[in-house]
Amino acid sequence: MSETENEEADAGAPQQSDLDFKINLLFPGVVVRKDLVKAVKGNAIVPSYVLEYLLGQYAASDDEATIQAGIDTVRKILAEHYVHRSESELVKSTIKERGRHRIIDKVTVTLNEKADVYEAEFANLGIKGVIVDSPVIKAHPKLLVGGVWCICDIEYFHTDDQRLVPWILGSIKPIQLSKFDADQYLEARRGFNTEEWIDLLMQSIGFNPEMFSRRGKLFQLVRLIPFVERNYNLVELGPKGTGKSHIFSEFSPHGMLISGGEVTVPKLFVNNSNGRLGLVGYWDVVAFDEFAGKKKRTDKALVDIMKNYMANKSFSRGVETIGAEASMVFVGNTSHTVPYMLKNSDLFDELPEAYHDPAYLDRLHHYIPGWEVDIIRGEMFSAGYGFVVDYIAEVLKSMRSKDYSDRYLQYFTLSPDISTRDRDGVHKTFSGLMKILYPGGEATREELEEILRFAIEGRKRVKDQILRIDSTMAEVKFGYLDNEGTWHPVATLEEDEYPAYYHRVHEDAEPEEAPADADPLGGRAPSGDAAGSDEVAGPEPEPELLHGHLEYQGGQRGVSYDALLVPYLRGASQITIVDPYVRMFHQARNLMELIEGIARRKDPADEVALKLVTVENQDGPEKLQKQYEYLLQIKKSAAVLGIVFDVEFAEPHTIHDRSITTDTGWRILLGRGLDIFQRMSDSPFDLATKYQKYRELKAFGITYLRDFDE
Structure with a gap:
């Protein structure tokens, strides 16, 4: 390869980090660049460990030339030996014509009791009844349950005996590592x-x-x-x-x-x-x-x-x-x-x-x-x-x-309140994380405490929910004592975020109502420079709910969804927005900002069904695809906030009025829909980028109607 070609290859490779350099230095031959799996997979429907097994044979290096050669080799192996279901007849023909051919396929073996033989079935090749010798089963018993990906040599020999299949298993090798050096692994971990x-x-x-x-x-x-x-x-x-x-x-x-x-x-x-x-x-x-x-x-x-x-x-x-x-x-x-x-x-x-x-x-x-x-x-x-x-x-x-479950005992003692089954759960998680993170068993007090707390939290999450289901069970204090006798309680994150809902309450107790300015994560709504908030110096008082029509002038400022729309949507469990123009980025952003406002003002434990009736973008397939992407992202984000977002696409001529309706009786007629703000600058230092009240308005009108009184 010429110097220029080397430079081009290096330019196309990801920049190697200091960690990547150390990984290749201490674990040579057993590591691989993880993006290579996608590079070689193509349309081969195989697990990652199959592809990485092959990459480990030919591309386990940090030398770009070796990697490229390895990728080419693996691609060639997959092209020649991996069996695509759609090409199974071609592969069978290849075996027949050549007499022997190597394949990569998933193999499942069953025992034919009548004939007293083991028979293999090949998932993609579509052949079965292939005789497997007993020593193969003894060496690889997993072939009997669920199937194993293997590299096999298949031979073809036809006879006049109709009872015999013409396929013969010449050799079989499950795709997994045969051995490794445990001492070398532990020694390299210390680096x-x-x-x-x-x-x-x-x-x-x-x-x-x-x-x-x-x-x-x-x-x-x-x-x-x-x-x-x-x-x-x-x-x-x-x-x-x-x-x-x-x-x-x-x-x-x-x-x-x-x-x-x-x-x-x-x-x-x-x-x-x-x-x-x-x-x-x-x-x-x-x-x-x-x-x-x-x-x-x-x-x-x-x-x-x-x-x-x-x-x-x-x-x-x-x-x-x-x-x-x-x-x-x-x-x-x-x-x-x-x-x-x-x-x-x-x-x-x-x-x-x-x-x-x-x-x-x-x-x-x-x-x-x-x-x-x-x-x-x-x-x-x-x-x-x-x-x-x-x-x-x-x-x-x-x-x-191995068992590392007692490694924390030199520094900490579990709460005596914790039952044997709770203790087992904590110990097994702790032992597992120790073996994964500190396989040599060596960890500092701080490192041991980190995974002990994590293990306790995971078991506490299980037990606390059981206490909700079975009210006869006693409460448990989850935590631990250090050598100085100091008590360290452990809580789950959702316990800290939603204390009003997490802990059991007596049936005759009134549930605590979430504060009006509760945010969707269970605390109080952020003020100042909090993301998504329109308040810079504290929350604004809720405006009086009006009936009738209002007009806003172009260029006007000081208006936000939090004041204009959100108060009318509070308490609603079903909201329908009809707006044919939610297709471009800024229009989708407007919708998301309204959803954020609804989420900030609702009880975080309640769910709201929000339906958008809009029109598909008619300006070409690329822009239509973008519209779909925006709405899908909104759906995912809204779900986190407890808002179930759904979209209905209507024909353009069927939408006459842009509106918002709620199951609490409000109907808001939107002259311009949600698109009420003029174009902003893209500067992150412009307050209008973050706060709606600093944005200039387009001229629009809005009408508030109430179908029934509370």
């Missing part, structure tokens, strides 16, 4: 401080650590505990799009992700008709996706067996009791805000009824508050270096037999 190590783990997961707070990083790393801790029971409930199931489907060849609706006793534990073990007998982690849903049908027998397994690490097969060490993970979506759930039910409200049971919930060791986890955006993915996935997966697996 990183805690912050650097956490960032390396974040990049290994595939995220840019600069986009996450310290607490946000810990939430991501807690998702790894089931891989490093035996029989760990984790739950995460939260909004859609936060990547709850990604790690369990893409991160490790030792984890299995299944849909919550597909769970059965035979699939999960044991098939009593043939004695075959289920998933928990073979996999380190069994994760249940889409687990939430109140109306989902559940098998009572499955719930009972699951409760026994989660508590005792065993299940029955006829008269025999079988132990297993698979961790159980339950992830699902919530459809309400945290204050709404705390006011009206509990944080387990979305679970199916059979699982909304204190006996089951008490077996959960940690609750990740999914509402605190950011929705995944494109800029959150890492272009830095991280461990090749199957390498870190083997590292975590190797540490499952």
Whole structure:
């Protein structure tokens, strides 16, 4: 390659950070640049660990020329050997014509009892009945449950015996690391401080650590505990799009992700008709996706067996009791805000009824508050270096037999109020985080305290919700004592944010009404330079609600949605806005500012259904796509504030008046719709950019009508 070509290659590569340099120096050959997965994936529907296995073979380097050559090699391997379902017949033809061909496919093996042989089925190639020798099954028992991605040599030999399939398994190699040096891993870990190590783990997961707070990083790393801790029971409930199931489907060849609706006793534990073990007998982690849903049908027998397994690490097969060490993970979506759930039910409200049971919930060791986890955006993915996935997966697996749960005892003692089951939950989370962050067992007092508090908080979140469901259970003081005898209480973040709704109240007590200036996060509305507020020196008094018509002149200032519209929308649970012109950026921003105003003035535990009736942008597909993007972003942001935003697109000729109507009887006729402000400068130092009252108005009129009196 010429000097010019080298310069061009270097220009196209991401700038390597000091951390990336250290990662390559201390972990040579087992790290890979994380953006390469997208570069090679194309339309191959394979887990990340399969692609990273190949990248680890050919592109585990920080030399750009080696990386580019490795990418080309991996692309060539995928092109020649990965089986696309749409091309399965072509691949079968290739095997027939050549007599032997290497493929990459997902392989599942079953035992044919009648013929007393093991038979393989290839998911994408679409062939089955391929004979597998017993030694292969003994070496790779996971082939029997759920299927494993493999590199296989398939041969073709046709006979006149119609009972025999022509496909012959020449060789099979599951795609996972065969071995690693544990001592080298621990020694290299000592070359990183805690912050650097956490960032390396974040990049290994595939995220840019600069986009996450310290607490946000810990939430991501807690998702790894089931891989490093035996029989760990984790739950995460939260909004859609936060990547709850990604790690369990893409991160490790030792984890299995299944849909919550597909769970059965035979699939999960044991098939009593043939004695075959289920998933928990073979996999380190069994994760249940889409687990939430109140109306989902559940098998009572499955719930009972699951409760026994989660508590005792065993299940029955006829008269025999079988132990297993698979961790159980339950992830699902919530459809309400945290204050709404705390006011009206509990944080387990979305679970199916059979699982909304204190006996089951008490077996959960940690609750990740999914509402605190950011929705995944494109800029959150890492272009830095991280461990090749199957390498870190083997590292975590190797540490499952270790126990670090007592490492904090040299400095701290758990509250005597904490029960044995609560203590187990705290200990398992603490031990898991220790193995992930401090695999050598060495940590300072401050580092131990950080993860101890985090572990206590996660178990407290579980127990506090159980107390809501079962009022006969006694309150628990969660916290710890240090060696000096000082008591350190631990609270959940939602407990600090929503104290009026978090703690149980007696049925005869009147709930405390949220202050009128409560903000959507549960505190008081910010004043001064707070984001989104129109107040610079304290809140304005609520204006008198008027009936009738008002006119505003062009160039006039001093008007904001908080004064013009929001007072008329307070107390409404359903609001409809009819405005055909919500299509450009500034118009979408106007709508979002109105939503912010509604959120600031409502009880944070209440939900408001806000419907926009508008018209699609007629100025071309690109601008229409932009309009869709704006409205989708508004929908996501509004949901966080407890406002359920929906859009209805109408034909232009069907909208005659721009208006806002509420279920409290108000009808506001908007002459110009929400687009009442003149164009502003883009300067961040212009007060009008932030505060509506400093913006110049367009000339408009507004009419307030009340359909009925309160």
